[in-house]
Amino acid sequence: MYPLPEPPTKTSLAEARRDLALHQQSVKALSTKIQSAEDELSRIVEQSRCAIHELEKERAALEDRVALTLAYISPIRRLPHELLRYIFLIDFDEYPCCAWVLSAVCSLWRRLALSMPTLWSKQPLQTPSAYGWNAPGTAFPSTLKSSCERSLFMQP
Structure with a gap:
């Protein structure tokens, strides 16, 4: 100041x-x-x-x-589809519910899994979530119905 x-x-x-x-x-x-x-x-x-x-x-x-x-x-994309189907069937013998998991991997695997009626022919009396795969909103009756349709409808 x-x-x-x-x-x-x-x-x-x-x-x-x-x-x-x-x-x-x-x-x-x-x-x-x-x-x-x-x-x-x-x-x-x-x-x-x-x-x-x-x-x-x-x-x-x-x-x-x-x-x-x-x-x-990715190397797995170079596998022939026949070999992938064979691998799917080997997986099917050990895990009967593998069709749900395999069909959720990618669009190619979904097409292959859906084209294989055998994968959908043997479904356990449990939902896919019992095998470690959570299918939100999937109830047992609709799961069983889908599996039956896929296994019967796609038979040659």
Whole structure:
């Protein structure tokens, strides 16, 4: 603070009022600059968020393509379908409910499992969840009905 005389005089009060007005104008100007800087920062942050969102979408699309390519070049895809069917039948001997599990792996395995009536011919009197595979919303009667339809309808 400035060294002002005590008690205040008319001249010192006038000088203090001028200083006060100047300081208030400076505070107002600085507040305006701060608000402008904050607004600019908000715009930069919003633009950056949009750019990041677009990059994340691009990354997700590339990750999907990587996953599809990895699945495509997977060694198991090069096995002949006849060999996969043979493996399914070997699995069927040990786990009669394997048709449910095998048909849930991928679309190719589902087509192969559905094309093999034998896999659906011997179903235990338990739901697939009893074998460690949870089929949400699948009740025993509908499970048995599906298995019967698949084993009878698809017989050569």
